[in-house]
Amino acid sequence: MAGDPLKANLWTDADVYISTNLSATLPADANTPFGVDWDLVGLLDGDEGFPESRDEDTDDKYAWGGLLVRTSRNHFKLTKSFTALEDNETTYSLLWPGSSATQIVVPRPAKVMVAFETREGDKVRRLITANYAEVTLDGDHGENETDLESMTFSATIFPTGAGVLFNRQATPILASLTVAPATLTVADGAIGALTATATYDDASTADVTGTASWVSSDPATATVSAGFVTGVAAGSATVTATYLGQSDTSDVTVTA
Template sequence: MAGSIDAPRLWEGADFYTGPVGTALPTSLATAMSTVPAWKAAGLLSEDGASESRDEDSTDFYDWRGQLIRTKRSKHKRQIKVTCLEDNLVVFGLVNGSGSTFTTDSETSVNTRTVKAPKSEKLSFVLELEDGGITRRRHIPTGEVTEVGEVTLGPSDLQAFELTITIYPSVDGTLYVDIDNDPTNVAA
């Protein structure tokens, strides 16, 4: 049987970070994301993990005999969905976008949130996954929160913020870059 039982991954831990577009990524997995102050952690994530979706149009072309000779692919779209469990300042910013504010009165410790209609705001994102001693950092240089799921405010469900991040390609077409220390994926 071909293959290795060491190759499949079960990502048992994850962290999700955001920062301004152009924020430098640590060049080594040994360097914690927290060493770059511009990267802000979103806090606890749902046990459901993250999911990646792909969508694109395709048009098939046939010759006179009805045989498929070519397929044109276009309008490729890639998204990542994460569910944040904390209602912290980072998540507040992702959910409500620029223009919304969060202030605290230093004398009374009363917080005031002013939520405004969201505007388009491109950011950088990192999803860091862990499986034992294996770490994978997925760096999305440019993306945007394009959808926020329904937020339940009640006694029977945990408040959670499901975020859909649409990934925008760079000039050379790069959507994201994964760096990892997985010994089963060594390039020859």
């Protein structure tokens, strides 16, 4: 079976953030925390996840003889859901918008910014509404003695005038690893240096020499630690660096 397992996602943690400030400052990138404009929804039901629904009216146009020639599309609507497990100020404001701590009024959804964040190890992906959303209770809400109190919310995502639904932030994915130089000659008892450079899917690079795992095919000829190769005896060996599933090698020659 062909493919890249590193591109298969199994999200092990997630959060939802809400901001009532439609001009809220967005984090600079996926590694930057959300600022004071954003409130955390809290514990989420991971089994329910973030279901997404797309609705659109389509109308097929046929030529004489039954040949399909066009399809018109309009009235696109995107909703994204999440199930909250905490009864806090943020979830209360979504469940009963416009209500106070002492009075509950007929809910009228407010316009809010919503950010969906999923995480797996160091990998982060965020979808942040480009315009705004209206969040409403999806289904029933109640309390009992056997199940956690939960609230499933459906966020209707309103696009910008240009049709943009979300701003997307994600940590770059490692695409390849390069060890340099590809060939290295060191004298017996001398030390040479190799570097390991990671290249990501956004074309950015990083020196990962210190964090990569290094191994020599023949420690009796050459040893390696953190990219530094020490000649032990005349001969040849292959030094391999591995980082997050990607590997590359350098051919090492040790001279007497």
